[in-house]
Amino acid sequence: MLKIAGINQFYGSSHTLRDVSLEVAQGACTVVLGRNGVGKTTLLKCLVGLLPVKGGGIALAGRDITRTPCHKRVDAGLGYVPQGREIFPLLTVEENLQIGAYAGERNQTAEGKQFSFDDVFHTFPVLKTMRRRIAGNLSGGQQQQLAIGRALLTNPKLLILDEPTEGIQPSIVMEIEAVLRSLKGTLSILLVEQFFDFAQAVADDYVVLVRGQVVSAGKSDQMEANNVRSLISV
Ligand SMILES: Nc1ncnc2c1ncn2[C@@H]1O[C@H](COP(=O)(O)OP(=O)(O)OP(=O)(O)O)[C@@H](O)[C@H]1O
Ligand SMILES: [Mg+2]
Numbered sequence: 001m002l003k004i005a006g007i008n009q010f011y012g013s014s015h016t017l018r019d020v021s022l023e024v025a026q027g028a029c030t031v032v033l034g035r036n037g038v039g040k041t042t043l044l045k046c047l048v049g050l051l052p053v054k055g056g057g058i059a060l061a062g063r064d065i066t067r068t069p070c071h072k073r074v075d076a077g078l079g080y081v082p083q084g085r086e087i088f089p090l091l092t093v094e095e096n097l098q099i100g101a102y103a104g105e106r107n108q109t110a111e112g113k114q115f116s117f118d119d120v121f122h123t124f125p126v127l128k129t130m131r132r133r134i135a136g137n138l139s140g141g142q143q144q145q146l147a148i149g150r151a152l153l154t155n156p157k158l159l160i161l162d163e164p165t166e167g168i169q170p171s172i173v174m175e176i177e178a179v180l181r182s183l184k185g186t187l188s189i190l191l192v193e194q195f196f197d198f199a200q201a202v203a204d205d206y207v208v209l210v211r212g213q214v215v216s217a218g219k220s221d222q223m224e225a226n227n228v229r230s231l232i233s234v
Contacts, residue, residue, distance in 0.1 A: 001026045001110065001188040002047075002158050007056030009039075009046055009212075016042050018213045019056070023205070024158060026110065029180065029189035031203035031220065033196075033232045039212040040192045041083050044162050047190070048080045049073045061110065061157055074103055077110075079156025083163050083192075085147040089136025093127055096135050096150050104154030109187045113155070120149040123179055141172030148176070152183075159183065162192045177201055196229055208232065 002024040009017040016039045024030040034040050045051040047058060049070035057066045060076050068076060087096050097117060108114050121128035124145040130138060135146060144164055151159060161180075165173045173195075180189060180202045193199040199206065200220050208216040208231045216226055223229075 001028075001061055002030075002190060003057075003059045004043075004047065005057045005059075007043075007046060007053045007058065009042055009051060009053055011042075016212050017046065017053075018211075020209070020212070020214055021056075022207045022214065022217070024188045024190050025204065027185045027188055028204040029184055029191055029202055030205040030207065031191045031193050031199040032207050032209060033193060033199055033228060034209035035194070035232055035234055038209040040209060041162055042212075043209070044080070044082075044160055044190075044192060047160065048078055074154055074156075075107065077107065077157030079104070079151035079154045079159045079187075081144075081147045081151045081159070081161040081164060083166065085140075085143045087135045087143050087146050087150070089134070091135055092132055093135050093138070093146055094131040096146055097127070097131075097153055100150035100153035104156070107155035109155055110157045111186050113186050115152045115155055117153070120152055123152070124149055124175075139169075141168040144168055144172065144176065148179070156187055158188045158190060160190045163194065164191070165193065165195050165198050173198060194232060196223070196232060199223070 004022050006019045006021055032040055046053045065073055065076055126142055127149055164176055200223055203220040206220050206223055207214050208228055
């Protein structure tokens with residue numbers, strides 16, 4: 001579904017991504033692991049088109065999107081849940097969801113699925129209860145669920161999540177884990193995570209970044225054997 005091949009990125013003279021390659025198989029989840037500041041968010045920003053890449057290529061479902069503008073990548077099938085959630089805090093929960101639905105109204109997942117508000121409310125019942133609330137007043141975990149719901153309504157082929165468990169209470173982390181596992185198949189997932197157990201529970205394949213470079217990659221059931229814990233613990 002996704003193929004990133006040898007991309008490089010620079011902030012000024014600082015070489016942030018070095019020949020990064022990874023793949024997400026159709027209907028599966030790949031996790032990108034790494035400590036703070038190794039370039040995980042930068043990689044996702046390059047993927048969604050918020051930052052340009054120097055060299056290398058990005059293909060989604062066989063289509064080259066390396067130079068495609070950001071908003072056109074949503075049409076191509078990328079759904080993005082940014083780090084820190086970035087919901088619209090002054091809009092209601094429902095209005096936040098409407099923005100996702102509007103952006104993705106002509107899209108469908110690789111399996112031909114179009115998500116409805118009812119699907120999202122079924123997935124995250126708390127959003128239904130709170131749909132008229134101002135989103136900025138929700139807890140961090142509820143805002144994370146809202147950000148995922150908003151991305152689902154864009155009907156992505158690839159759902160991209162940047163540290164969805166960051167600063168979130170354990171009960172909601174478990175809920176998000178179950179949701180991501182159940183979404184696989186309907187769509188493909190690229191997850192950025194620092195929490196080993198969550199990553200292993202959700203992902204099929206993994207990649208570890210150290211200083212902008214892939215230093216380890218494989219199947220998620222090999223993460224323990226390949227010493228991934230030591231590569232991501234601080
Ligand atoms: N806009 C920017 N300008 C210059 N340098 C930046 C910019 N954004 C990030 N960096 C630097 O690039 C490197 C990679 O940052 P990035 O945010 O991609 O890391 P990360 O792996 O997502 O970290 P975290 O786990 O803390 O979210 C860091 O050294 C960071 O300080
Ligand atoms: Mg980050």
